[in-house]
Amino acid sequence: MIEVKNVSKAFGSLQVLKKVSLKIEEGETMVVMGKSGVGKSVLLKQIIGLSKPEEGEIWIRGKETTQLSGEKLYEANKDLGMLFQGGALFDSMSVFENVIFHEHYHRHTPLEHLRETAQRALHSVDLKDVMDKMPSELSGGMKKRAALARLIAYRPNMILYDEPTTGLDPLTAQVIIDLINKVNKELNATSIVVTHDIVLAIAVATKIALIDQGEIHIVENPKEFFTHQGNDVIDFFKTILPQQCLDKRVV
Ligand SMILES: Nc1ncnc2c1ncn2[C@@H]1O[C@H](COP(=O)(O)OP(=O)(O)O)[C@@H](O)[C@H]1O
Numbered sequence: 001m002i003e004v005k006n007v008s009k010a011f012g013s014l015q016v017l018k019k020v021s022l023k024i025e026e027g028e029t030m031v032v033m034g035k036s037g038v039g040k041s042v043l044l045k046q047i048i049g050l051s052k053p054e055e056g057e058i059w060i061r062g063k064e065t066t067q068l069s070g071e072k073l074y075e076a077n078k079d080l081g082m083l084f085q086g087g088a089l090f091d092s093m094s095v096f097e098n099v100i101f102h103e104h105y106h107r108h109t110p111l112e113h114l115r116e117t118a119q120r121a122l123h124s125v126d127l128k129d130v131m132d133k134m135p136s137e138l139s140g141g142m143k144k145r146a147a148l149a150r151l152i153a154y155r156p157n158m159i160l161y162d163e164p165t166t167g168l169d170p171l172t173a174q175v176i177i178d179l180i181n182k183v184n185k186e187l188n189a190t191s192i193v194v195t196h197d198i199v200l201a202i203a204v205a206t207k208i209a210l211i212d213q214g215e216i217h218i219v220e221n222p223k224e225f226f227t228h229q230g231n232d233v234i235d236f237f238k239t240i241l242p243q244q245c246l247d248k249r250v251v
């Protein structure tokens, strides 16, 4: 279980998160939605420990991690992986080195033992003949898939996805949606998916959290999103989603 308890984070006078709380049970996929700039990426960074909140607690499988750093943080987060916004491959490394980064640089497995691991991970996201390419030689969709292959090779069973389909055309976005469902299932993952994409949200969510002005609203049953009448949270949600998201409705 991942639990965020009363977390606040500010940058100077900008109060981004105000006592935000969120609980993700084992095996659940919590989709987090909200307008640009509300603090979704900041929230994920607090959870993974890349940035520290001024107050509040982050619990990762029963361990409070906000006070941890270095090896202790690494140990507490070893089953937690993140797909960064934009894919975030290391530009100066080949696709192969990116995919086996964790095994090689953290677990110190020699590179020559890892080609098969990388091949398998790339195969599961339908990427062929890219091992020795540089990220700059890949399209946007291929970069996302390579970043997903890195997650698969790492095999975390808690995964944070930051806007995995943003900037992709609808067909490529659908490929990524199917892959997220496949990866989550294969790894039996507990995950958080930050997105603006309602099609992605409905396809993967077991619950949806909406962040607005530092507050969180939860939709317990996303499958009812388009058909449900008279639910205050869902009605509110629809008013803040861009119209093009609602136009893509899949009911
Ligand atoms: N390291 C930082 N320093 C200063 N301001 C930041 C920093 N990171 C994020 N912010 C600000 O916090 C707000 C929330 O950012 P972010 O979480 O990236 O939004 P989003 O919901 O679009 O992911 C934005 O106004 C952003 O400019």
Ligand SMILES: [Mg+2]
Binding pocket: 040, 041, 042, 085, 162, 163
């Ligand atoms: Mg963001």
